[in-house]
Amino acid sequence: MTAAGSYDAVVIGGGHNGLVAALYLARAGWSVAVLERNATVGGAIASGEVTLPGFVHDLYSTNQNVFLGSRTYADFGSDLSRHGLRFHTTDHPYANAFPDGLSLRVYSDYERTIGQLAKRNSGDAEGFAGLYQQYKQFAPHLFGLYGSAVPSSAAVRQVLNLLRHHGLGGARELTHTLLMSTRELGSTWFTTREARAMAACWGMHLDFGPDVAGGAMFPLLEMFADMENGISVVEGGARRLPQALAAVLAENGGEVHTGAEVDRVLCSNGRAVGVRCADGITLTARRAVIANVGPPALYQQLLESDQVPAEVRRKSCGYLYGPGTMMLHLALDGPLPWAAGSELAGFGYVHVAPYVDDLARTYTESQAGLLPVEPLLVVGQTSAVDPTRAPAGRHVVWIQIRTMPSVIRGDAAGTIRHTSWPDAVEPMTDRVLTKLEHYAPGTRSRIVGTTAYTPQDLESANPNLVGGDSVAGSHHLAQNFFFRPMSGHSGYRTAIPGLYLTGAATWPGAGNNATSGRLTARQVLKDVRLRGWASRSARCRWTAGPRPTYMAPEDRRAPRNS
Template sequence: MTHSYDAVVVGGGHNGLVAALYLARAGWSVAVLERSAAVGGAIASGEVTLPGFVHDLYSTNQKLFLGSRAYADFADDLTHHGLRFRTGDHPYANVFPGGRSMRVHHDYAQTLGQLAEHNAEDAEGFAGLYEEYRTFSPYLFGLYGSAVPSAAAVRQVVSLLRHHGVRGAAELAHTLLMSTRELGEVWFATPEARAMAACWGMHLDFAPDIAGGAMFPLLELFADMENGMSVVEGGARHLPRALADVLTEYGGEVRTGVEVDRVVCRNGRAVGVRGTDGSTLTARRAVIANVGPAVLYQRLLEFERVPTQVRGEASHYRYGPGTLMLHLALDGPLPWAAGDELSRFAYVHVAPYVDDLARTYAESQAGLLPVEPLLIVGQTSAVDPTRAPAGRHVVWIQVRTMPSVVRGDAAGTIHGTDWPEVVDAMTDRVLNKLERYAPRGRARIARVTAYSPQDLETADPNLVGGDSISGSHHLAQNFVFRPMCGHHGYRTAIPGLYLTGAATWPGAGNNATSGRLAARRVLKDARRRVTH
């Protein structure tokens, strides 16, 4: 059976849904095909520990989507379909041995006061770096929301030069090209403050000594302070569900449980897709693939359709290290040694120090289970109390970084080289580490569920090797080089076929930017074909 549409989107992650939504609003007939039983990709939630405990399975902080242009464009529609957010005013903290901590509040004065109590030079450095953020963040966020390269991106650079000159632009470039270790050493005096900055780089794949790692911490340190941390009320799954509902309202179609195994081409152009069930959907104007470049060029396209050079480049697309996810149902808040107030923070980073982060990254890249992995402890029910029964809590722990393929254990105590063999022992290591900073916390755990890197890829094939960011963000694979050199701008090597998702600029994060910009590219190309 064949159905015909103006555009077909392969993959119902949030970027695929957003791209379809913009096309539908422009009057196009659009179908989104999703292999899983529900849309959302890495934005999902469920009761995976005990009944009544709703956990975000993968991503949890939806601040980027809440602040996105896509949300602004469709906020009323999304709210009408049940999408609501909860935002906490205690964004993040770091804990250290001896019951010490560093805390960043929504209240800047309170944050600066607590930093000054820790160390006057750290407070001075935080204030100075905040001034740099306030000066340059409008241009960074403007660039972040523009296609790269594009006239819009050039306008951001020209505006930067006009207002701050070559000296100001050079100052910004110098900061952005730093590693996170360098950023900390330039601006902060103590190991604790330096670790606070470096932890944000590990959310991506920026170990402390990788050039270009400073951009993400520069933005996250202060954007989270200014805006707080936001989660979807009742569970992350309500975000993609609302997008799908609004798309349907605009006349689009969403089909789940439909796996695409081929992009159909004719006369050198993408003209539709074929499902594993034999069904075919014709795309009169565009096919948009919300997948990684390797999947697109090596699996979804026939071998002879892809230029040899492109196939080779796609095979070298680099993925970052893996992630282990732990979901905890608790009988009470975590009893942090640094004080009860810590249980109110959306994120608590447990590193503890920069050298620990560097060692962890090196171990995971060598295929070893790390001795002291970074724990990003998301206290979801502190932000959204609807997630758990009264007096009880859900905690989300993203463990960074992990080997995608296990070759051994850096500590020499865990035996096995397959994730199903080692996941329980690695979970125990993580919980033991947590116990050192939240004594007696393990006694409050009613149930724990672990998702290994292998589990993450099984749930979402875009998370190759359990890479939660869908591809390395190192400089050689970022900006105009994302996903590959010469393949920016959401077009692919096949006319009529476009790419969206975290593998394209601006990369990981639930910002919806890639979906919006991909749709804009499709609409511009369609207008150009009409005029010619």
């Protein structure tokens, strides 16, 4: 519930980016209210006992590496820890399982990883080493760009640093790699179809089928960042992350109201001045309204049509969402019995594709509205990383099933006749478990509880996941970098003064990186500071002196990469 009031800023949506934006503003001395439609904060960072009591599952996202490496965690980590946020990390980050008991395994130990690759194929080992060298050369610049607003002077500095250290030849080499599809990346660097699939599976975590240009960036970063850092989950459940953010926000004077659904952004004289909730209560925002939603929701639902320029409204209608995701949560009375050996049960992720052509077919089928024959299984073995998630000797398994049709038009295998998700979820779950059983014989006999979430369920839980798109908007080149969320609308300002957009729809996109929330707060603080200076200058009262107390905290020290 919420009550009418006046604040410096009102944030719509209590996902982690909305909470982070509010936290930075509160630390700068602003009064801030976060309004969340659900009963709890967190958005796609949630957990619960959804199979059996004592089995704690991460419902949506699970790997929290990018949050751990974020500027936000560097700034607030000790405060978050005081409120119970702790992580468990495995040095067995990820693997791929293949037919006939074969597997590829990536350890945090680089030499061990290269050794097991070399035992199977020397060309794969050489390719992995060569690609890792390229990662080590360019990752500082890529992560620096990833943590900067686009466009911005900080982003330009990252590009100039790249040129200074590696020259035009190095920049050309990196650009060539980043524009590749994941199939091209694998074919360039690896010899066997197993190693090529290892790279391509990472692209499917977003919406990059193997033949989509620009898909190589995510595998290039994720393959080696996860190798170096391991895979991390929140101790006791992912929901503790947003809960800790909300607690630190409260310590800084901010407010969080759950069960408070905003249905209108209020404007006066062309400027955002507050919000109205579905129960009729209004909140005034003296300085800024920040919306943690997608462009269609902002420009077509939260604003009156006459407040939105026609061209902006048209472009927002064209904001693209990727294919859907299905989630399957298993409670087991023992670890998964992988045919590739018991060690595989200790890895954070196991990808089950098996090969690049299978991924390509799955992506094409789901985009055509068909239930895929061989969906990718991203098998997250959560309790292998955090044993607190299940009773002793038992396990929780998190399976992200990529990719799925948002609306079912048929079945590529021709055996499932249902075209509504409530009817299709049971036979699709059976298909997934049949596939998993092939790679881990005996899995079904160990299952003691099952819960499945369809693409429709994902959107019902979080309206930003339109059609069950777990990354809240396509990351293809036409909707990424300078074009995120849409052409002519990069950055965090909107077409309405005083109204800002944050979250996965803005750069750098999906992932629990907290970058969008931090950069949105920084943009808000900068704009208010500049308005204040302009106002004082117009009144001929400008004098040199210390910056106001609401200056962005990042501006008080040298910039640092996320």
